[in-house]
Amino acid sequence: MSTQLPAVTVVGSINLDMIATTDRLPTAGETIGGAVLSEQPGGKGANQAAAAARLGGSARMVGAVGKDAPGQRMLDALAAAGVDTSDVAQLSEPTGTALIVVDRGGENQIVVCPGANAGFSMEGVEFRADEAVLCQLEVGLDVVLEAARKASGFFVLNAAPAMDLPAELLERCDLVIVNETEYELIPALADAKLVAVTYGKDGSAMFERGRRVAEAPAAAVTVANTIGAGDAFCAALVLALRSGLDYTQALAVANAVGADAVGDPSSQPDLAQLGHYVERTTAASGASS
Structure with a gap:
Protein backbone atom coordinates (compact mmCIF):
# COMPACT_ATOMS: atom_id res chain seq x y z
CA MET A 1 0.00 0.00 0.00
CA SER A 2 1.23 3.49 -0.87
CA THR A 3 2.02 5.79 2.08
CA GLN A 4 0.89 8.81 0.06
CA LEU A 5 -2.91 8.67 -0.14
CA PRO A 6 -4.43 9.65 -3.48
CA ALA A 7 -6.46 12.74 -4.26
CA VAL A 8 -10.25 12.47 -4.28
CA THR A 9 -12.62 15.04 -5.74
CA VAL A 10 -16.23 14.63 -4.68
CA VAL A 11 -19.00 16.01 -6.87
CA GLY A 12 -22.26 16.03 -4.97
CA SER A 13 -24.69 17.32 -2.42
CA ILE A 14 -24.13 19.58 0.56
CA ASN A 15 -27.01 19.69 3.06
CA LEU A 16 -27.93 20.90 6.49
CA ASP A 17 -29.21 17.80 8.31
CA MET A 18 -32.11 18.50 10.67
CA ILE A 19 -32.45 15.36 12.77
CA ALA A 20 -35.28 14.33 15.08
CA THR A 21 -34.22 11.45 17.32
CA THR A 22 -37.10 9.43 18.73
CA ASP A 23 -37.85 6.00 20.19
CA ARG A 24 -39.39 4.70 16.97
CA LEU A 25 -40.19 5.86 13.44
CA PRO A 26 -43.74 7.12 12.85
CA THR A 27 -46.17 5.26 10.60
CA ALA A 28 -48.16 7.07 7.89
CA GLY A 29 -50.34 9.78 9.41
CA GLU A 30 -48.95 9.24 12.92
CA THR A 31 -47.58 11.97 15.20
CA ILE A 32 -44.88 11.03 17.70
CA GLY A 33 -43.87 13.33 20.56
CA GLY A 34 -40.84 13.46 22.80
CA ALA A 35 -38.21 13.68 20.05
CA VAL A 36 -34.89 15.53 20.37
CA LEU A 37 -33.95 17.93 17.55
CA SER A 38 -30.38 18.50 16.36
CA GLU A 39 -28.71 20.14 13.36
CA GLN A 40 -25.43 19.15 11.73
CA PRO A 41 -23.56 19.30 8.41
CA GLY A 42 -24.58 16.60 5.94
CA GLY A 43 -25.34 15.71 2.33
CA LYS A 44 -23.90 12.56 0.75
CA GLY A 45 -21.30 14.52 -1.19
CA ALA A 46 -20.10 16.58 1.76
CA ASN A 47 -20.09 13.51 4.03
CA GLN A 48 -17.88 11.62 1.57
CA ALA A 49 -15.49 14.55 1.09
CA ALA A 50 -15.15 15.05 4.86
CA ALA A 51 -14.51 11.32 5.36
CA ALA A 52 -11.86 11.25 2.61
CA ALA A 53 -10.05 14.20 4.20
CA ARG A 54 -10.21 12.76 7.73
CA LEU A 55 -8.87 9.44 6.46
CA GLY A 56 -5.83 11.33 5.19
CA GLY A 57 -6.66 11.79 1.52
CA SER A 58 -6.39 15.05 -0.39
CA ALA A 59 -10.08 15.95 -0.72
CA ARG A 60 -11.78 18.56 -2.89
CA MET A 61 -15.53 19.31 -2.96
CA VAL A 62 -17.50 20.36 -6.04
CA GLY A 63 -21.06 21.40 -5.26
CA ALA A 64 -23.19 24.34 -4.14
CA VAL A 65 -24.65 26.00 -1.07
CA GLY A 66 -26.89 29.03 -0.67
CA GLY A 96 -30.05 22.06 0.69
CA THR A 97 -31.77 20.59 3.73
CA ALA A 98 -32.40 16.99 4.78
CA LEU A 99 -35.22 16.31 7.24
CA ILE A 100 -34.31 13.13 9.10
CA VAL A 101 -36.04 11.01 11.73
CA VAL A 102 -33.81 8.50 13.54
CA ASP A 103 -35.03 5.83 15.97
CA ARG A 104 -33.15 4.38 18.96
CA GLY A 105 -31.86 1.53 16.79
CA GLY A 106 -30.29 3.92 14.29
CA GLU A 107 -32.82 3.33 11.49
CA ASN A 108 -33.93 6.47 9.69
CA GLN A 109 -36.38 8.15 7.33
CA ILE A 110 -35.05 11.01 5.19
CA VAL A 111 -36.67 13.69 3.03
CA VAL A 112 -34.24 15.87 1.04
CA CYS A 113 -34.99 19.44 -0.10
CA PRO A 114 -32.20 19.97 -2.68
CA GLY A 115 -32.15 23.78 -2.82
CA ALA A 116 -28.77 24.92 -4.21
CA ASN A 117 -27.77 21.32 -4.96
CA ALA A 118 -30.13 21.42 -7.95
CA GLY A 119 -28.64 24.62 -9.38
CA PHE A 120 -24.91 24.15 -9.92
CA SER A 121 -23.02 23.11 -13.05
CA MET A 122 -19.64 21.62 -13.93
CA GLU A 123 -18.63 24.69 -15.93
CA GLY A 124 -15.01 25.60 -15.24
CA VAL A 125 -14.33 22.46 -13.17
CA GLU A 126 -11.40 20.33 -14.29
CA GLN A 136 -23.63 10.33 -5.94
CA LEU A 137 -27.18 10.91 -7.19
CA GLU A 138 -28.41 13.65 -4.81
CA VAL A 139 -27.53 16.19 -7.53
CA GLY A 140 -28.78 16.37 -11.11
CA LEU A 141 -28.06 13.37 -13.34
CA ASP A 142 -26.83 15.80 -16.00
CA VAL A 143 -24.17 17.08 -13.59
CA VAL A 144 -23.05 13.54 -12.73
CA LEU A 145 -22.84 12.59 -16.42
CA GLU A 146 -20.84 15.74 -17.19
CA ALA A 147 -18.46 14.90 -14.34
CA ALA A 148 -18.05 11.39 -15.76
CA ARG A 149 -17.27 12.80 -19.20
CA LYS A 150 -14.68 15.20 -17.78
CA ALA A 151 -12.96 12.65 -15.55
CA SER A 152 -9.93 11.09 -17.23
CA GLY A 153 -8.85 9.07 -14.18
CA PHE A 154 -10.67 6.73 -11.77
CA PHE A 155 -14.43 7.55 -11.79
CA VAL A 156 -16.69 6.22 -9.03
CA LEU A 157 -20.46 6.45 -8.68
CA ASN A 158 -22.28 5.85 -5.42
CA ALA A 159 -25.62 5.12 -7.11
CA ALA A 160 -27.79 6.46 -4.29
CA PRO A 161 -30.62 7.19 -4.24
CA ALA A 162 -31.36 4.39 -6.70
CA MET A 163 -32.62 5.35 -10.16
CA ASP A 164 -32.34 4.22 -13.77
CA LEU A 165 -28.88 5.10 -15.06
CA PRO A 166 -27.96 6.07 -18.64
CA ALA A 167 -25.86 3.42 -20.39
CA GLU A 168 -23.14 6.00 -21.07
CA LEU A 169 -22.79 6.79 -17.37
CA LEU A 170 -22.45 3.13 -16.38
CA GLU A 171 -19.88 2.55 -19.11
CA ARG A 172 -17.78 5.43 -17.78
CA CYS A 173 -17.81 4.10 -14.20
CA ASP A 174 -14.66 2.33 -13.04
CA LEU A 175 -16.52 1.44 -9.82
CA VAL A 176 -20.13 1.64 -8.65
CA ILE A 177 -20.94 1.48 -4.93
CA VAL A 178 -24.46 0.57 -3.72
CA ASN A 179 -26.22 -1.09 -0.83
CA GLU A 180 -28.08 -4.36 -1.35
CA THR A 181 -31.45 -2.63 -1.94
CA GLU A 182 -30.00 -0.29 -4.56
CA TYR A 183 -28.29 -3.25 -6.26
CA GLU A 184 -31.67 -4.93 -6.65
CA LEU A 185 -33.37 -1.73 -7.85
CA ILE A 186 -30.81 -1.11 -10.64
CA PRO A 187 -30.74 -4.31 -12.75
CA ALA A 188 -28.18 -2.84 -15.18
CA LEU A 189 -25.54 -3.10 -12.45
CA ALA A 190 -25.35 -6.85 -13.11
CA ASP A 191 -23.38 -5.99 -16.26
CA ALA A 192 -21.25 -3.19 -14.78
CA LYS A 193 -17.43 -3.46 -14.79
CA LEU A 194 -17.01 -3.36 -11.02
CA VAL A 195 -19.64 -3.01 -8.29
CA ALA A 196 -19.19 -2.95 -4.52
CA VAL A 197 -22.33 -3.91 -2.57
CA THR A 198 -22.83 -3.34 1.15
CA TYR A 199 -25.02 -5.67 3.21
CA GLY A 200 -25.09 -3.92 6.59
CA LYS A 201 -24.24 -6.37 9.36
CA ASP A 202 -23.45 -9.00 6.70
CA GLY A 203 -20.46 -7.08 5.35
CA SER A 204 -19.75 -6.24 1.72
CA ALA A 205 -18.81 -7.85 -1.59
CA MET A 206 -17.27 -6.97 -4.95
CA PHE A 207 -18.75 -8.01 -8.29
CA GLU A 208 -17.11 -7.98 -11.74
CA ARG A 209 -19.74 -8.10 -14.50
CA GLY A 210 -22.14 -9.70 -12.01
CA ARG A 211 -19.64 -12.30 -10.74
CA ARG A 212 -18.81 -12.19 -7.02
CA VAL A 213 -15.01 -11.91 -6.80
CA ALA A 214 -14.38 -10.77 -3.20
CA GLU A 215 -16.13 -10.29 0.12
CA ALA A 216 -15.40 -9.14 3.65
CA PRO A 217 -17.37 -9.52 6.90
CA ALA A 218 -18.70 -6.58 8.89
CA ALA A 219 -17.44 -5.67 12.35
CA ALA A 220 -19.92 -5.90 15.24
CA VAL A 221 -20.81 -2.42 16.47
CA THR A 222 -23.38 -0.55 18.53
CA VAL A 223 -25.43 1.56 16.13
CA ALA A 224 -25.74 5.28 16.93
CA ASN A 225 -26.50 6.69 13.47
CA THR A 226 -26.45 5.01 10.04
CA ILE A 227 -26.72 8.27 8.04
CA GLY A 228 -23.02 8.84 7.35
CA ALA A 229 -21.79 5.23 7.51
CA GLY A 230 -22.32 4.45 3.84
CA ASP A 231 -20.60 7.70 2.87
CA ALA A 232 -17.58 6.91 5.04
CA PHE A 233 -17.48 3.42 3.47
CA CYS A 234 -17.44 4.97 -0.03
CA ALA A 235 -14.57 7.33 0.75
CA VAL A 253 -10.84 -1.56 5.50
CA ALA A 254 -13.99 0.17 4.24
CA ASN A 255 -16.14 -2.05 6.49
CA ALA A 256 -14.03 -1.04 9.50
CA VAL A 257 -14.38 2.65 8.64
CA GLY A 258 -18.13 2.23 8.17
CA ALA A 259 -18.35 0.49 11.56
CA ASP A 260 -16.63 3.43 13.27
CA ALA A 261 -18.99 5.82 11.45
CA VAL A 262 -22.16 3.95 12.43
CA GLY A 263 -21.10 4.12 16.07
CA ASP A 264 -20.82 7.92 15.89
CA PRO A 265 -23.97 10.11 16.07
CA SER A 266 -22.54 12.58 13.52
CA SER A 267 -23.18 12.39 9.75
CA GLN A 268 -19.56 13.53 9.31
CA PRO A 269 -17.82 11.55 12.08
CA ASP A 270 -14.24 11.86 13.21
CA LEU A 271 -12.18 9.02 11.74
CA ALA A 272 -8.65 7.73 12.15
CA GLN A 273 -6.15 7.79 9.27
CA LEU A 274 -6.63 5.08 6.65
CA GLY A 275 -3.40 3.37 7.71
CA HIS A 276 -4.88 2.72 11.15
CA TYR A 277 -7.72 0.72 9.58
CA VAL A 278 -5.31 -1.16 7.34
CA GLU A 279 -3.27 -2.22 10.37
CA ARG A 280 -6.41 -3.09 12.32
CA THR A 281 -7.94 -5.26 9.61
CA THR A 282 -4.59 -6.93 8.83
CA ALA A 283 -4.17 -7.84 12.51
CA ALA A 284 -7.74 -9.14 12.69
CA SER A 285 -7.21 -11.20 9.54
CA GLY A 286 -4.03 -12.70 10.96
CA ALA A 287 -5.75 -13.55 14.24
CA SER A 288 -8.62 -15.32 12.50
CA SER A 289 -6.47 -17.34 10.09
Missing part, protein backbone atom coordinates in the same frame (compact mmCIF):
# COMPACT_ATOMS: atom_id res chain seq x y z
CA LYS A 67 -25.77 32.54 0.19
CA ASP A 68 -27.19 32.03 3.66
CA ALA A 69 -26.08 31.20 7.20
CA PRO A 70 -26.50 27.40 6.75
CA GLY A 71 -24.38 27.60 3.60
CA GLN A 72 -21.53 29.32 5.40
CA ARG A 73 -21.83 26.80 8.21
CA MET A 74 -21.49 23.93 5.71
CA LEU A 75 -18.43 25.54 4.10
CA ASP A 76 -16.83 26.06 7.51
CA ALA A 77 -17.46 22.42 8.47
CA LEU A 78 -15.89 21.12 5.26
CA ALA A 79 -12.87 23.38 5.66
CA ALA A 80 -12.47 22.26 9.28
CA ALA A 81 -12.40 18.63 8.09
CA GLY A 82 -9.59 19.51 5.68
CA VAL A 83 -11.60 19.70 2.45
CA ASP A 84 -10.72 22.16 -0.34
CA THR A 85 -13.96 24.14 -0.91
CA SER A 86 -12.73 26.48 -3.67
CA ASP A 87 -15.04 24.76 -6.19
CA VAL A 88 -18.18 25.07 -4.05
CA ALA A 89 -20.52 27.63 -5.62
CA GLN A 90 -22.65 30.00 -3.51
CA LEU A 91 -26.01 30.41 -5.23
CA SER A 92 -29.17 32.44 -4.64
CA GLU A 93 -31.16 29.27 -3.86
CA PRO A 94 -31.25 28.20 -0.19
CA THR A 95 -28.76 25.62 1.07
CA PHE A 127 -10.02 17.01 -13.03
CA ARG A 128 -6.47 15.72 -13.04
CA ALA A 129 -5.75 12.24 -14.38
CA ASP A 130 -4.27 11.18 -11.02
CA GLU A 131 -7.33 12.05 -8.92
CA ALA A 132 -10.33 9.85 -8.27
CA VAL A 133 -13.72 11.46 -8.89
CA LEU A 134 -16.57 10.32 -6.64
CA CYS A 135 -20.22 11.17 -7.38
CA ALA A 236 -12.55 4.59 2.43
CA LEU A 237 -13.08 2.08 -0.37
CA VAL A 238 -11.95 4.55 -3.03
CA LEU A 239 -8.84 5.49 -1.04
CA ALA A 240 -8.03 1.85 -0.23
CA LEU A 241 -8.33 0.67 -3.83
CA ARG A 242 -6.38 3.63 -5.19
CA SER A 243 -3.67 2.96 -2.59
CA GLY A 244 -3.09 -0.48 -4.04
CA LEU A 245 -5.05 -2.77 -1.70
CA ASP A 246 -6.71 -5.78 -3.30
CA TYR A 247 -10.49 -6.11 -3.34
CA THR A 248 -10.77 -8.19 -0.17
CA GLN A 249 -8.44 -5.95 1.84
CA ALA A 250 -10.08 -2.79 0.54
CA LEU A 251 -13.55 -4.06 1.47
CA ALA A 252 -12.35 -5.02 4.96
Whole structure:
Protein backbone atom coordinates (compact mmCIF):
# COMPACT_ATOMS: atom_id res chain seq x y z
CA MET A 1 0.00 0.00 0.00
CA SER A 2 1.23 3.49 -0.87
CA THR A 3 2.02 5.79 2.08
CA GLN A 4 0.89 8.81 0.06
CA LEU A 5 -2.91 8.67 -0.14
CA PRO A 6 -4.43 9.65 -3.48
CA ALA A 7 -6.46 12.74 -4.26
CA VAL A 8 -10.25 12.47 -4.28
CA THR A 9 -12.62 15.04 -5.74
CA VAL A 10 -16.23 14.63 -4.68
CA VAL A 11 -19.00 16.01 -6.87
CA GLY A 12 -22.26 16.03 -4.97
CA SER A 13 -24.69 17.32 -2.42
CA ILE A 14 -24.13 19.58 0.56
CA ASN A 15 -27.01 19.69 3.06
CA LEU A 16 -27.93 20.90 6.49
CA ASP A 17 -29.21 17.80 8.31
CA MET A 18 -32.11 18.50 10.67
CA ILE A 19 -32.45 15.36 12.77
CA ALA A 20 -35.28 14.33 15.08
CA THR A 21 -34.22 11.45 17.32
CA THR A 22 -37.10 9.43 18.73
CA ASP A 23 -37.85 6.00 20.19
CA ARG A 24 -39.39 4.70 16.97
CA LEU A 25 -40.19 5.86 13.44
CA PRO A 26 -43.74 7.12 12.85
CA THR A 27 -46.17 5.26 10.60
CA ALA A 28 -48.16 7.07 7.89
CA GLY A 29 -50.34 9.78 9.41
CA GLU A 30 -48.95 9.24 12.92
CA THR A 31 -47.58 11.97 15.20
CA ILE A 32 -44.88 11.03 17.70
CA GLY A 33 -43.87 13.33 20.56
CA GLY A 34 -40.84 13.46 22.80
CA ALA A 35 -38.21 13.68 20.05
CA VAL A 36 -34.89 15.53 20.37
CA LEU A 37 -33.95 17.93 17.55
CA SER A 38 -30.38 18.50 16.36
CA GLU A 39 -28.71 20.14 13.36
CA GLN A 40 -25.43 19.15 11.73
CA PRO A 41 -23.56 19.30 8.41
CA GLY A 42 -24.58 16.60 5.94
CA GLY A 43 -25.34 15.71 2.33
CA LYS A 44 -23.90 12.56 0.75
CA GLY A 45 -21.30 14.52 -1.19
CA ALA A 46 -20.10 16.58 1.76
CA ASN A 47 -20.09 13.51 4.03
CA GLN A 48 -17.88 11.62 1.57
CA ALA A 49 -15.49 14.55 1.09
CA ALA A 50 -15.15 15.05 4.86
CA ALA A 51 -14.51 11.32 5.36
CA ALA A 52 -11.86 11.25 2.61
CA ALA A 53 -10.05 14.20 4.20
CA ARG A 54 -10.21 12.76 7.73
CA LEU A 55 -8.87 9.44 6.46
CA GLY A 56 -5.83 11.33 5.19
CA GLY A 57 -6.66 11.79 1.52
CA SER A 58 -6.39 15.05 -0.39
CA ALA A 59 -10.08 15.95 -0.72
CA ARG A 60 -11.78 18.56 -2.89
CA MET A 61 -15.53 19.31 -2.96
CA VAL A 62 -17.50 20.36 -6.04
CA GLY A 63 -21.06 21.40 -5.26
CA ALA A 64 -23.19 24.34 -4.14
CA VAL A 65 -24.65 26.00 -1.07
CA GLY A 66 -26.89 29.03 -0.67
CA LYS A 67 -25.77 32.54 0.19
CA ASP A 68 -27.19 32.03 3.66
CA ALA A 69 -26.08 31.20 7.20
CA PRO A 70 -26.50 27.40 6.75
CA GLY A 71 -24.38 27.60 3.60
CA GLN A 72 -21.53 29.32 5.40
CA ARG A 73 -21.83 26.80 8.21
CA MET A 74 -21.49 23.93 5.71
CA LEU A 75 -18.43 25.54 4.10
CA ASP A 76 -16.83 26.06 7.51
CA ALA A 77 -17.46 22.42 8.47
CA LEU A 78 -15.89 21.12 5.26
CA ALA A 79 -12.87 23.38 5.66
CA ALA A 80 -12.47 22.26 9.28
CA ALA A 81 -12.40 18.63 8.09
CA GLY A 82 -9.59 19.51 5.68
CA VAL A 83 -11.60 19.70 2.45
CA ASP A 84 -10.72 22.16 -0.34
CA THR A 85 -13.96 24.14 -0.91
CA SER A 86 -12.73 26.48 -3.67
CA ASP A 87 -15.04 24.76 -6.19
CA VAL A 88 -18.18 25.07 -4.05
CA ALA A 89 -20.52 27.63 -5.62
CA GLN A 90 -22.65 30.00 -3.51
CA LEU A 91 -26.01 30.41 -5.23
CA SER A 92 -29.17 32.44 -4.64
CA GLU A 93 -31.16 29.27 -3.86
CA PRO A 94 -31.25 28.20 -0.19
CA THR A 95 -28.76 25.62 1.07
CA GLY A 96 -30.05 22.06 0.69
CA THR A 97 -31.77 20.59 3.73
CA ALA A 98 -32.40 16.99 4.78
CA LEU A 99 -35.22 16.31 7.24
CA ILE A 100 -34.31 13.13 9.10
CA VAL A 101 -36.04 11.01 11.73
CA VAL A 102 -33.81 8.50 13.54
CA ASP A 103 -35.03 5.83 15.97
CA ARG A 104 -33.15 4.38 18.96
CA GLY A 105 -31.86 1.53 16.79
CA GLY A 106 -30.29 3.92 14.29
CA GLU A 107 -32.82 3.33 11.49
CA ASN A 108 -33.93 6.47 9.69
CA GLN A 109 -36.38 8.15 7.33
CA ILE A 110 -35.05 11.01 5.19
CA VAL A 111 -36.67 13.69 3.03
CA VAL A 112 -34.24 15.87 1.04
CA CYS A 113 -34.99 19.44 -0.10
CA PRO A 114 -32.20 19.97 -2.68
CA GLY A 115 -32.15 23.78 -2.82
CA ALA A 116 -28.77 24.92 -4.21
CA ASN A 117 -27.77 21.32 -4.96
CA ALA A 118 -30.13 21.42 -7.95
CA GLY A 119 -28.64 24.62 -9.38
CA PHE A 120 -24.91 24.15 -9.92
CA SER A 121 -23.02 23.11 -13.05
CA MET A 122 -19.64 21.62 -13.93
CA GLU A 123 -18.63 24.69 -15.93
CA GLY A 124 -15.01 25.60 -15.24
CA VAL A 125 -14.33 22.46 -13.17
CA GLU A 126 -11.40 20.33 -14.29
CA PHE A 127 -10.02 17.01 -13.03
CA ARG A 128 -6.47 15.72 -13.04
CA ALA A 129 -5.75 12.24 -14.38
CA ASP A 130 -4.27 11.18 -11.02
CA GLU A 131 -7.33 12.05 -8.92
CA ALA A 132 -10.33 9.85 -8.27
CA VAL A 133 -13.72 11.46 -8.89
CA LEU A 134 -16.57 10.32 -6.64
CA CYS A 135 -20.22 11.17 -7.38
CA GLN A 136 -23.63 10.33 -5.94
CA LEU A 137 -27.18 10.91 -7.19
CA GLU A 138 -28.41 13.65 -4.81
CA VAL A 139 -27.53 16.19 -7.53
CA GLY A 140 -28.78 16.37 -11.11
CA LEU A 141 -28.06 13.37 -13.34
CA ASP A 142 -26.83 15.80 -16.00
CA VAL A 143 -24.17 17.08 -13.59
CA VAL A 144 -23.05 13.54 -12.73
CA LEU A 145 -22.84 12.59 -16.42
CA GLU A 146 -20.84 15.74 -17.19
CA ALA A 147 -18.46 14.90 -14.34
CA ALA A 148 -18.05 11.39 -15.76
CA ARG A 149 -17.27 12.80 -19.20
CA LYS A 150 -14.68 15.20 -17.78
CA ALA A 151 -12.96 12.65 -15.55
CA SER A 152 -9.93 11.09 -17.23
CA GLY A 153 -8.85 9.07 -14.18
CA PHE A 154 -10.67 6.73 -11.77
CA PHE A 155 -14.43 7.55 -11.79
CA VAL A 156 -16.69 6.22 -9.03
CA LEU A 157 -20.46 6.45 -8.68
CA ASN A 158 -22.28 5.85 -5.42
CA ALA A 159 -25.62 5.12 -7.11
CA ALA A 160 -27.79 6.46 -4.29
CA PRO A 161 -30.62 7.19 -4.24
CA ALA A 162 -31.36 4.39 -6.70
CA MET A 163 -32.62 5.35 -10.16
CA ASP A 164 -32.34 4.22 -13.77
CA LEU A 165 -28.88 5.10 -15.06
CA PRO A 166 -27.96 6.07 -18.64
CA ALA A 167 -25.86 3.42 -20.39
CA GLU A 168 -23.14 6.00 -21.07
CA LEU A 169 -22.79 6.79 -17.37
CA LEU A 170 -22.45 3.13 -16.38
CA GLU A 171 -19.88 2.55 -19.11
CA ARG A 172 -17.78 5.43 -17.78
CA CYS A 173 -17.81 4.10 -14.20
CA ASP A 174 -14.66 2.33 -13.04
CA LEU A 175 -16.52 1.44 -9.82
CA VAL A 176 -20.13 1.64 -8.65
CA ILE A 177 -20.94 1.48 -4.93
CA VAL A 178 -24.46 0.57 -3.72
CA ASN A 179 -26.22 -1.09 -0.83
CA GLU A 180 -28.08 -4.36 -1.35
CA THR A 181 -31.45 -2.63 -1.94
CA GLU A 182 -30.00 -0.29 -4.56
CA TYR A 183 -28.29 -3.25 -6.26
CA GLU A 184 -31.67 -4.93 -6.65
CA LEU A 185 -33.37 -1.73 -7.85
CA ILE A 186 -30.81 -1.11 -10.64
CA PRO A 187 -30.74 -4.31 -12.75
CA ALA A 188 -28.18 -2.84 -15.18
CA LEU A 189 -25.54 -3.10 -12.45
CA ALA A 190 -25.35 -6.85 -13.11
CA ASP A 191 -23.38 -5.99 -16.26
CA ALA A 192 -21.25 -3.19 -14.78
CA LYS A 193 -17.43 -3.46 -14.79
CA LEU A 194 -17.01 -3.36 -11.02
CA VAL A 195 -19.64 -3.01 -8.29
CA ALA A 196 -19.19 -2.95 -4.52
CA VAL A 197 -22.33 -3.91 -2.57
CA THR A 198 -22.83 -3.34 1.15
CA TYR A 199 -25.02 -5.67 3.21
CA GLY A 200 -25.09 -3.92 6.59
CA LYS A 201 -24.24 -6.37 9.36
CA ASP A 202 -23.45 -9.00 6.70
CA GLY A 203 -20.46 -7.08 5.35
CA SER A 204 -19.75 -6.24 1.72
CA ALA A 205 -18.81 -7.85 -1.59
CA MET A 206 -17.27 -6.97 -4.95
CA PHE A 207 -18.75 -8.01 -8.29
CA GLU A 208 -17.11 -7.98 -11.74
CA ARG A 209 -19.74 -8.10 -14.50
CA GLY A 210 -22.14 -9.70 -12.01
CA ARG A 211 -19.64 -12.30 -10.74
CA ARG A 212 -18.81 -12.19 -7.02
CA VAL A 213 -15.01 -11.91 -6.80
CA ALA A 214 -14.38 -10.77 -3.20
CA GLU A 215 -16.13 -10.29 0.12
CA ALA A 216 -15.40 -9.14 3.65
CA PRO A 217 -17.37 -9.52 6.90
CA ALA A 218 -18.70 -6.58 8.89
CA ALA A 219 -17.44 -5.67 12.35
CA ALA A 220 -19.92 -5.90 15.24
CA VAL A 221 -20.81 -2.42 16.47
CA THR A 222 -23.38 -0.55 18.53
CA VAL A 223 -25.43 1.56 16.13
CA ALA A 224 -25.74 5.28 16.93
CA ASN A 225 -26.50 6.69 13.47
CA THR A 226 -26.45 5.01 10.04
CA ILE A 227 -26.72 8.27 8.04
CA GLY A 228 -23.02 8.84 7.35
CA ALA A 229 -21.79 5.23 7.51
CA GLY A 230 -22.32 4.45 3.84
CA ASP A 231 -20.60 7.70 2.87
CA ALA A 232 -17.58 6.91 5.04
CA PHE A 233 -17.48 3.42 3.47
CA CYS A 234 -17.44 4.97 -0.03
CA ALA A 235 -14.57 7.33 0.75
CA ALA A 236 -12.55 4.59 2.43
CA LEU A 237 -13.08 2.08 -0.37
CA VAL A 238 -11.95 4.55 -3.03
CA LEU A 239 -8.84 5.49 -1.04
CA ALA A 240 -8.03 1.85 -0.23
CA LEU A 241 -8.33 0.67 -3.83
CA ARG A 242 -6.38 3.63 -5.19
CA SER A 243 -3.67 2.96 -2.59
CA GLY A 244 -3.09 -0.48 -4.04
CA LEU A 245 -5.05 -2.77 -1.70
CA ASP A 246 -6.71 -5.78 -3.30
CA TYR A 247 -10.49 -6.11 -3.34
CA THR A 248 -10.77 -8.19 -0.17
CA GLN A 249 -8.44 -5.95 1.84
CA ALA A 250 -10.08 -2.79 0.54
CA LEU A 251 -13.55 -4.06 1.47
CA ALA A 252 -12.35 -5.02 4.96
CA VAL A 253 -10.84 -1.56 5.50
CA ALA A 254 -13.99 0.17 4.24
CA ASN A 255 -16.14 -2.05 6.49
CA ALA A 256 -14.03 -1.04 9.50
CA VAL A 257 -14.38 2.65 8.64
CA GLY A 258 -18.13 2.23 8.17
CA ALA A 259 -18.35 0.49 11.56
CA ASP A 260 -16.63 3.43 13.27
CA ALA A 261 -18.99 5.82 11.45
CA VAL A 262 -22.16 3.95 12.43
CA GLY A 263 -21.10 4.12 16.07
CA ASP A 264 -20.82 7.92 15.89
CA PRO A 265 -23.97 10.11 16.07
CA SER A 266 -22.54 12.58 13.52
CA SER A 267 -23.18 12.39 9.75
CA GLN A 268 -19.56 13.53 9.31
CA PRO A 269 -17.82 11.55 12.08
CA ASP A 270 -14.24 11.86 13.21
CA LEU A 271 -12.18 9.02 11.74
CA ALA A 272 -8.65 7.73 12.15
CA GLN A 273 -6.15 7.79 9.27
CA LEU A 274 -6.63 5.08 6.65
CA GLY A 275 -3.40 3.37 7.71
CA HIS A 276 -4.88 2.72 11.15
CA TYR A 277 -7.72 0.72 9.58
CA VAL A 278 -5.31 -1.16 7.34
CA GLU A 279 -3.27 -2.22 10.37
CA ARG A 280 -6.41 -3.09 12.32
CA THR A 281 -7.94 -5.26 9.61
CA THR A 282 -4.59 -6.93 8.83
CA ALA A 283 -4.17 -7.84 12.51
CA ALA A 284 -7.74 -9.14 12.69
CA SER A 285 -7.21 -11.20 9.54
CA GLY A 286 -4.03 -12.70 10.96
CA ALA A 287 -5.75 -13.55 14.24
CA SER A 288 -8.62 -15.32 12.50
CA SER A 289 -6.47 -17.34 10.09
